[in-house]
Amino acid sequence: MTAGGLRLWTERIGDPDHPPVLLIMGSAAQGITCPDALVIRLVERGAQVIRFDHRDTGRSSVVDFDAQPYALADLAADCLAVLDGHGLATAHVAGMSMGGMIAQWLGVHAPGRVRSLTLLTSSPMGNRSGDLPPPAPEFLAHLAAGLAPGVESDVELFRVFNGPVRPFDEPGARAMLERAWARATDPAAARNHDRAGRTFAPDRLAPLSSITAPTTIVHGDQDPVFPLAHGEALAAAIPGAHLHVVPGMGHIFYSPGLPEEIADLIRL
Structure with a gap:
């Protein structure tokens, strides 16, 4: 489907007559980053699941960020285009990490499209004060190591993401990452999400107190990117x-x- 001249890869899983859940992945993450087991469980619960590749990831359009810079609001507009493409006026919205910030934006600026919000491992979209704790040293050390981009580097990143307490499903993560690298039109383009995430506009500073959708926040106590x-x-x-x-x-x-x-x- 298209959004402002962009082509966005998307898929629908489950019965189209069931309540829709829009899954929004995090920075640089393709739609397939969400484990299939999670999608299957949602379908078993009676939902239809919509997932998609953000611009600059997977099979969606690659953007020249210098010529056409974009911000969180543009990524949120892509989400609305995905819903429109599937003929959905509203959906339950579940966003992970940066996807959770996009979900917040929708809850504030497009409340009529949002049935409920589930914010997974995320952070306030307008936080710039520095009063929230920084990422864990292990995560910062991985970034500083400057490993060559590729599946192996991403597996190690996911190991850090997983944290030290729960066992890491390395085979599952590796299989997904191999698929993601194989289906990416331009893997390097996903780095533009970091630039977009650092672009602050007044729309991101709108108070979250204006959100009226029923909201659940799901957060791990071992999150190395956004501590609890x-x-x-x-x-x-x-x-x-x-x-x-x-x-x-x-x-x-x-x-x-x-x-x-x-x-x-x-939430459903």
Whole structure:
């Protein structure tokens, strides 16, 4: 489907007559990053699941960021285009990491399209104050190591993302990452998401207190990217939000049994 001249890869899993869940992945992440087991569990719960590749990832369009810079609002507009393409006026929205920030943007600026919000391993979209804790040293050390891009580097990144408590499903993560690298039109283009995420505009500073959609925040107590205080800040900012802390969870869902556990926490 298309969005403002872009082509976005998307797929629908489940019965089109069932309540829709839009899955929004994080920075530089393709739609297939979400474990299939999580998607299957949502379908078993009676949902139809919509997932897609952000611009600059997977099979979606590659953008010349210098010529056509974009920001969180543009990535949110892509989400609305995906819903439009599937003929959906509204959906339950579940966003992970940066995807959770995009979900917040939708909850604030497009409330009529959002049935509910589930914010997974995320952080307030407008936070610039520096009053929330920084990433864990292990994550910063991995970035500083400057490993050559590729499957092996990403497997090690996912190992760090997973955290030290729950077992890491390395075979599952590796299989997904191999598929992701094979289907990416331009793997380097995904780095543009970091630039987009650092672009702040007034729309990101809108108060989260204006969100009216029923909201659940799901956060691990071992998240090396956004420590638990980020999830607690979201819960404090959004009226009526429920915070569910997952013991031992890091920043991804690649641990045995975890995809199903998270799927059961997503609002329907």
